[in-house]
Amino acid sequence: MTTDATATSDALPELDPANPFAAPSTLPFELPDFAAIRTEHFRPAAEAGLRTQRAEWEAIATNPAAPDVENTLEALERSGQLLDRVSTVFFTLVSSRGDDELREIEAELAPKMAEHHDALYLDRRIFARLEALADADLDDETEWLLRTYTKDFVRAGVRLGDAEQERLRALNSRLTTLETEFSQRVVAGMDAGAVHVTDRAELAGLDDATVAALAQNAADRGRDGYLITLQLPTQQALLAQATDRGLRERLFTASLTRGTGVDAESDTRATLLEIARLRAERAQLLGYPHHAAYVAEGATAATTEAVNAMLSQLAPPAARNARAEADELAAAQPEAPLAAWDWSILAEKVRQERFALDDSVLRPYLELDRVIHDGVFYAATQLYGITFTLREDLAGYTDGVRVWEVREADGTPLGLFVGDYYAREGKRGGAWMNNLVDQSHLFGRSPVVLNNLNITRPAPGEPTLLTWDEVITAFHEFGHALHGLFADARYPSLSGTNVPRDFVEYPSQVNEMWAHNPTVLEHFARHHATGEPLSADVRETLLGSSQYGEGFGTAEYLGAALLDQAWHQVGPGDLPEGPDDVEAFEAGALEGAGLHLELVPPRYRSTYFNHTFGGGYDAGYYSYIWSEVLDADTVEWFTTEGSQDADGGLNREAGERFRRTLLSRGHTADPLSFFRELRGRDAVIEPLLTRRGLTS
Incomplete structure (x- = not known):
């Protein structure tokens, strides 16, 4: 007989039924009821969620029935629904409108969440049940789920001895606290x-x-x-x-x-040093030479040698092109030596002279709502047939957050898309996507996905006019959203964007191409006051200027990627001793890679490199360029094999193929097999080198 501890888990009396997290939201698609959620709800709901899932795991571990899919794999997938509800909303609010009280709760929860993770992945009893399923007759997705869980348990340290596991638990708890502290200090x-x-x-x-x-x-x-x-x-x-x-x-x-x-209050140097040191110690405890090796093994890259080979192939031509661009800019400012703070404005000046184009020309034609409705959404409709209806009856978590219902071409509901485009005090920088509800056939749930940008809010009554980079960011983040919206998986942990970090950027980078598609561009790039489209000359110039500045763009990105690897490809004893040594370590790493360019500093210096020291992309910032190899190759497919009547691939046939072979698959198999299914071969780097002007 199978013990099902999850059937009544949400009904445990530990949480006040009046707490909005006590039961799934009754709003469409289980959109969190933000209007009902208050800060005081988080602590009790999170504590109850932690206790409930621990009880669910204990029931799995002690179940006297022989392990099977239902009582082990599906029971693991079903566990933690209360915790998922509260943590998803909590971390969304911390990122999007964080305040002192939320950050205080975040600091309290961080070590508890790390301890909670270890409670599962260091449980030898549950691991034994997974191993017992190794020879079971499973369908492909369930077999991949088993393989994924087994690998994750091993990588988490389940086979370590008791003393080593105890040290590992301490490291994980401390690291989570430090990563939270780093992120808060960055804000x-x-x-x-x-x-x-x-x-x-x-x-x-x-x-x-x-x-x-x-x-x-x-x-x-x-x-x-x-x-x-x-x-x-x-x-x-x-x-x-x-x-x-x-x-x-x-x-x-x-x-x-x-x-x-x-x-002093936002000095991150001591924090990042301790993070790097403890990550290095943890990697060695788990049997890896350094943290980067541990991360690469769990990604599609597989080894740091593969990562280093790619970065070293790109760095010299990027530095060469950046220096050539610097010479050109210096000539445009003969009255003073070129400084790093001159680069952007002089680049705009040169670009305007060469292409008769700059942001002041473009911005009146790039109004936010038109970019989203007539650009981002329009491209998705042309490719996939989906439609978007604003749901004014559904509230976001703060003013300006909007909710759209997304439907298939035949009217079938697909999910919800939530857009939060404006910067505000307490919001972390950058742009990102996350799920508020994961798609899952196991639960019968459709996705609810969220995009965040950081556009400066205009004065009341004024239009929100974007830069071209902000337009590209909107298309990029919506590529992540499509990856979540089109998810078609049974198990939530394999759904949507739950893929290796060096693959997750690939679909979003592909979606950037539609901003440059002439049909899409003509549709959304219209004057905010008159509705007049960009002139044909300006459109052609914009599309023709795409390679301008790639030396700078590639060099600043690679600088950050190489810094990330430098901090994580060393042992604990090879790191700087104190905060005052951080800058020298950083300079040495860039010098060694040939990218110590005073005029082109890294996209993120170590002290505000939230991707790597705030967690999430630690030793994985290379993922963007790794994914761009796949992206550039796929763009080539869209514009050649996928194109119809010179539409650049903007058609339903090409879109449906991309959706079917890749966007819908999540992590239900090896992600690179999806690319091979699309292209009929492995990716090649030549399209990327051509795109970035890195060919000799």
Whole structure:
């Protein structure tokens, strides 16, 4: 007889039934009821969720029945529904509108969540039940699920001795605490580093809408004048527009020195050193030479040798191209030596001279709602037949967050898409996608996916006008959303974007191509006041300028990717001793790779490299370029084999093939097998080299 501990798990009396997390949401598609959720609900719901799932795991471990799919694999998949509900909403709010109280709860929960993870993956009793299923007759997806669980248990340390497991638990708990601390300090550094301007003249070069938005930033924070809030990457968007060189230097310096001790409360150096040291110790405890080797083994790259080979192939031509671009920019500013804070504005100047194009020309044609509705959504409709209906009856978690119902071409409901596009105090930098509800046939659930961007909110009554980079970001994040919306898996842990981190960026990068598709571009790039489209000349120029600046773009990205590997391809004793040594370690790593370029600093310096020290992309930031090899090869397929009547692949036949072979599959098998099914071969790097202008 099978023991089913999950049947009544949500009904345990430990949590007040009035708590909105006590039962699944009754809203369409189980969208969290944000209107009912308050901060005081999180602690009791999380504690109850942890206790409930532990009880579920104990029931699996002690079940006297012989292991089978239902009482072991499916029981694991069914466990933790209460915890999933509360943690999904909690971490969404921490990222999107974090405040001191939420961050305090986050700091409390972090070590508990690490301990909770270990309670499962170090449980030898459950692992024995998984091993007992090795010879069972399973369907393909269930066999892959078993293989995935078994591998994850082994990599988590289930085969270590008791003493080693005890040390591992301590390391995991401490690391989770430190990663949370690092992320919180990065947000604090962005706030502390905001550049306050009182003299309107310093904002020369910025259009009236941008100036009004900066005034609104200051007013929102109770300050006079204007406030330039920092974005997560080193480069800041306004560096391409501000003609006051002194302001550019202030802004660039504020960005580059975050976390280095200029503000004691947001100094991240000691934190990142301890993170790197403990990750290195943990890797050796688990039998790996360093943390990067551990990470690569669990990804499609498989080895750090493969990662290093790719990065070393790209770094020299990227540095060469960046230096050539620097020479060109220096010639455009003969009155002063070229400095890093001059690069963006001079690049815009040269680009405008060469292509008669800059952001001031484009922005009036790139209004947010039109970009989303007539660009992002339109491309998805042309490719996949899906439609989007704004659900004004469904509330987001703060003002400006909108919810759309997504339907198939035949009207069948597919899921919900939630868009949160504006920057706000307490929101972490960058852009991201996450699921609020995972698709799963096991639970009969459809997906609810969320996109976050960080666009400066305009002054009341003004349109939200985007830069071209922000347009590309919107298409990119929606590529992740499609990966989640089209998920077609039985098991939630294999659904949608639950794939290796060096594969997850691939579908999102492919989706960027549609911003450049002439039909899509003509559809969304229209003047916000007149509705007039971009002129044919400007459209052609925009599409023809796509390779301009790739030396800089590739070099700054590779700088960050190589830093990430440098911190994680060493043992505990090979790391800097103290905070004052961080900068020298960073410089040495870049020098060794041939990318110590004063004019082109890494996209993220170590002190605000949240991808790697905040967790999630640790030793995995190479994933973007690794995925771009697949992306560039796939774009070539769309524009050749997938194209019909010179449409560049913007047709239902090509879209359905991409959806069927790749977007819908999640992690239900080896992800690279999906690519091979699409292309009929392994990926080749030549399309990427051509795209980035890295061919000799």
